[in-house]
Amino acid sequence: MKIKILLYLSLLFLTTPTLFSQEKQLEKGNQKFSELSYIDAISVYERVANKGYKSAELFQKLGDSYYFNAEFTKASKWYAELFLLDNSTIASEYYYRYAQTLKSLGQYEKANELLDKFNVISKEDIRGALFTKKKDYLEVIKSNSGRYTIEDAGINSEYSDFAASYFDNALVFASTRDTSGFFKRKHTWTNEAFSDLYISEILPNGTLNVPVKFSKNINSKFNESTPVFTKDGVTVYFTRNNFKDGKRGKDADKATLLKIYKATLKDNNWEDIVELPFNNNEYNVAHPALSPDEKTLYFASDMPGTLGQSDLFKVAINSDGSFGTPENLGSEINTEGKETFPFVSAENELYFASDGHPGLGGLDIFVSKLDKEEKRIQPVNIGEPVNSATDDFAFIINTTNKIGFFSSYRPDGKGFDDIYKFKEEKVLVCNQVLSGTIVDAETGAVLPNVEVILLDENFQEVQKVISDEKGFYTFDVECGKIYYVRANKPDLVTNEIKAIIDEVSGETALNVTLQKAVVPFQIGEDIGKKLNIKKIYFDLGKANIRPDAEIELAKVLEVMLEYPTLKIDVRSHTDSRDSHKNNEKLSDRRAKSTVAWFIQKGIDAERVSGKGYGETQLINKCADGVKCSEEEHQFNRRSEFIVLAL
Known part of the structure; x- marks a missing residue:
């Protein structure tokens, strides 16, 4: 898909490169790349590469130029060249991107090998962890597949058509077909015209009428896309480049990014176009979606606090029309990749596109059920045929008739991005x-x-x-x-x-x-050793009983309940690190906290006592000043449950 990378669009225009030396050509290509003019950058880079020049930077940027335009087959070719060079110098992100392009070619085994390496290199990356946790992701996707029948929506052109939204008895969508006249202003990211909003009436037989431009007030000379309408049809939120009242806003790099705007329908005209207050010239805010009660707006952004290239956020819409503070949906939804194009169904299901969660290649569509407390259940890949080896995104559904639309960049499509109509034949249920x-x-x-x-x-x-x-x-x-x-x-x-x-x-x-239960016990014996109790863990510097510690304490509790005359003394010990005074105080608090736990569970206070001994009863050589391993120190950090009476 080409236009859906809207989160990174800038308004820069075509130039014709002049022939220089390879170094000069690379310099020119890098300039185009930095300006996000990927079509121009490809033209320069490929001339250099076809003359036999090889470098990691060249192959990375040539692969990226295709990758960011969803030309995954061509991107894979240049990433493959990159990996023929010295692998030790390749940034971890390219293991992930190369794997994504291989998926689009159906080479899942090789892609998974790269993802394994990616996870080793980038241990903290959510995408690697998700892959490791869900190595059977292809089986999961297969089990979720076959639930939809799909067809061409009937409104596609040879250009990009995408991101449909319901409006009354019609469909409003974005298109780069540009019906305005002979001259077409092209965007240097995609080499296509800037997108406008179009509207197509849904006819009684379910087909779509010939599209026409939606609104001259909303459509501008730059990009508009992803509208969402309130149920009363009076308000629309939509995405547009940073352009209003004939003025174009720019960030520090002179790029014009994306903002969400709001318009109101008055006398059949969309008026009072205002940008939302959390927009900013320095980052993108795009692709709005409304909750069923219309009290929450969801959107995609790369604002500060974003985990990856773009994250999903939500913001409260107050009763007076003002907005709350945007809130990141968190790592259960967002990854270091792209999460974008949110949609919330009438059944409070969050659909979104992602290339960070395990999928078939490019962007896949996922769904996460939102409960009453807004807790997000782990996202699920909705499967084929909606998802494919290429980019799939902008999913919407009417939950009453189970008919909806999504966008995809498929080799057999009419244009670049196309809109597909689907019917959900079987609900995604996991029992x-x-x-x-x-x-x-x-x-x-x-x-x-x-x-x-x-x-x-x-x-x-x-x-x-x-x-x-x-x-x-x-x-x-x-x-x-x-x-x-x-x-x-x-x-x-x-x-x-x-x-x-x-x-x-x-x-x-x-x-x-x-x-x-291991019985009988002898006076002076440690019940913990008898029951093979694991270490009682406390949070660093704290004395409260953690849930995992309760599991072990419950074993001692069962013995005390079974033997009502048994009395114990809880003894807590530390290693020699930190001062004697601090260790003694901390261990005593932990011992007394443990005693309090037993009493709270119904054990008579006369049957359980406790004291902290700090580092005064070490069981090995690891005293102050003695060099010891972590394992040796651990022997001294222990809790004992000494039998005082039977």
Whole structure:
């Protein structure tokens, strides 16, 4: 797709390069590249490359010039040349971009190899982590595919047509067809005319009438796109280059970026065109979308706080027409790549395009359900045939008749970007059941009447059941989520197991074993050692009990509940780092916090005491001034549960 890179459009015009030496030609190509004049840059770079000149910079920028215009096959050719050079000098981003172009060619195995390397090099990058977590992404996409029937929308030209929006009984969309006359002002990013808004009536048989220009007040001599209308049809939000009242705004690099504007319908004319208050000359704000209640505006931007090339944001629309402060949708939605073209359905589903989440190549369309608390459920790739190996974006749907439109840059299309009509034949539903059997660890016998608790990834209780006569339990869970299953039964040691739920419908099996409590104990013995309790973790410099520490403490609690005369002394120790005074105070607070936890759980205060010993009872050589490894220091950072009475 060519025009959808709107987030980076600048208003620069064509020039004819003069023949210089290769170095001069490269210099000229770099100038065009820096001006975002990618069509001109390609022309210069390819002349140099075809004469046999090779350099990482040349191949990177030549590949990028095609990549930013969604010419992935041609981009792949030059990225391949780049990787024939010294790989040690290649920036990590090019592993990702090359992988994306290979996907567009169907070379997924080679693309995945590059993504593995990308994840090793860029360990903190969300895109690499998502790939590593979802290496079965092609199977997930396959399972989500086949739910739509698609066809040409019937309004496409030989140019770019994209980003449709419903307006009354019509469709309003952006196009670079430019019906204004003989002279066409072209944009040097795409070598196409600037986009205007067009409108096409939806006829009774569902087809679209011949498009005409939408509004002379809204259309300008620069780009307009991605309109969204309020339900009453009186207000429109739309994207336009930074241009108003005949004046063009520029950033520090003299580029004219994108802003969102608002217009009001009066006497059949769109008037009172104003830009939204969170626009800025120095960054792009584009592609507005409204929530079903029209109290929230979603949009794409590269404003400060953006994780990647463009992120999705939301902003409150106040009752008086003012706006709140834009809020980034966070790393559950946004990546270091491009997230753009949001749309929120009447069923409160957020659809958006992304090249950062695992997909088929280029931009893919994803959906994330928004619950009442605006919590965003993990995005899901909506599958083929809507998604393809090229760019797919600008998805909208009428949830009543299940008919919608999306834009795509496909080899068999009529123009560059084309608008496709679809019908959703099958709703994307993922149903998962988490189930298993509770069994005795020693005998293998099933254990009925066991309390089984489902916890979310933050260790918050979700649901509680009792295993049946066959030791069986079951929970309905969300796809793609992480849970913990905790099993409790008197006379047995509490056990908890992590469960990772698949992203496709099915059943996740998880059996849980329970061991008999280790008894009897002797006075002076450490229950923690007997029960093989893991280290009790505290946040740095803090004494509050963390959820993961509660899991281990629950094992001691079960023993104390089973033996009502048992008394223990909680002893907390630190390593020798930090001062004696600080270590003693911190360990004492942690011991007393642990004692308070037991009392809160119903243990009589007379049965549990506690004290911190700081670094006074080290169990190895690692005293002050002695060089020790981290592992050696860890031996000293311990909690003990000493039996005082039986």
